[in-house]
Amino acid sequence: MDSDAVRQRMVRRLADAGIRRVEVLQAMGSVPRHLFVETALAAQAYEETSLPIGWGQTISKPAVVARMVDLVLGAPGMQTPGKLARVLEIGTGCGYQAAVLAQLVREVYTVERLRAMHERARDRLRPLRLANVHLILGDGMLGYAPGAPYAGIIAAAGGAQLPAAWCEQLAVGGRLVAPVVGAGGAQALMVVDRTAQGFVQNVLEAVHFVPLKSGVA
Numbered sequence: 001m002d003s004d005a006v007r008q009r010m011v012r013r014l015a016d017a018g019i020r021r022v023e024v025l026q027a028m029g030s031v032p033r034h035l036f037v038e039t040a041l042a043a044q045a046y047e048e049t050s051l052p053i054g055w056g057q058t059i060s061k062p063a064v065v066a067r068m069v070d071l072v073l074g075a076p077g078m079q080t081p082g083k084l085a086r087v088l089e090i091g092t093g094c095g096y097q098a099a100v101l102a103q104l105v106r107e108v109y110t111v112e113r114l115r116a117m118h119e120r121a122r123d124r125l126r127p128l129r130l131a132n133v134h135l136i137l138g139d140g141m142l143g144y145a146p147g148a149p150y151a152g153i154i155a156a157a158g159g160a161q162l163p164a165a166w167c168e169q170l171a172v173g174g175r176l177v178a179p180v181v182g183a184g185g186a187q188a189l190m191v192v193d194r195t196a197q198g199f200v201q202n203v204l205e206a207v208h209f210v211p212l213k214s215g216v217a
Contacts, residue, residue: 003034003046010046010062019066021073027103028066033059036096036124053094055114057210060156064207065097068177071191072152073104077173086147088169090140090178091156091210095121095133101154102130109147111140113216141214143169150174158187159212170194179209 011029019025034045037059041051050058072078072087087105089098092112098121101108110133112118118137125133136144140155141163149171158179170176176192180203189204 003032006046007033010048013048014063014066017063019063019070021070023104024066024070024073027069027100028062030103031096031099031128033062033096035127036094036099053117054120055117057093057114057117059094059096060209065100068154068189069097069100069104071177071189072154072175075152075173075175075193077151077171077175085151085171086149087152087154088144088147088150088166089154089156090143090166090212092118092121092135093156095125095135097154097156098133098135099125099128099130102128102133105152106132107147108133109136109144109150110134111136111138111144113138113140113213115216137216139214139216141165141212145169153177155179155212156209157212158207158209162190162192163212167192167194167199172196179207 011025034042037045037051048061050061053059086107089110092110098108098110122135143165148169151171151174153166153176155178158181160181172194174194179187180190181187187207189207191202193200
């Protein structure tokens with residue numbers, strides 16, 4: 001497989017689908033997504049589909065990753081020259097989204113509650129030598145206070161409510177992007193901006209993520 005050519009086709013699809021931020025497209029085009037899935041699924045790595053990564057978890061569709069990263073980069077607190085500030089990722093999964101974020105921000109703190117998944121992500125990320133990615137085994141619902149405040153927080157799991165710790169750890173001018181479960185049980189993407197006056201919430205399109213859970217397993 002000519003992964004670079006296939007990856008660039010994926011990037012063109014993302015641009016056609018509405019991703020306009022050049023740096024996001026460049027990051028999506030630079031990270032070898034096929035290294036983050038099982039060898040048997042590598043040929044599907046750049047298709048617009050989610051894929052199983054073990055332990056009941058999935059790697060999100062490329063368009064969903066690009067969309068969430070693009071939304072976070074739109075935060076007022078991100079609008080500074082050069083590489084941007086600290087971002088917290090809830091749910092490391094296979095490590096792919098952390099690798100994308102690492103191309104765009106100064107520091108990525110990523111929390112995974114499943115020990116086996118955390119260790120696999122570490123193995124997948126190691127060859128890329130991303131010194132600005134910090135892998136944490138812990139309860140994502142608690143965020144990661146030692147790295148706070150964060151200019152951006154991205155969650156890869158959805159619950160009925162946003163944990164208070166996430167909002168507390170979000171910097172003024174920062175943005176939180178996470179799936180939330182509505183009254184009917186369906187998930188939608190929520191964007192929360194923290195301003196000097198408080199929090200502003202906007203609910204966007206329907207999405208489907210694994211359930212948000214507490215504890216370490």
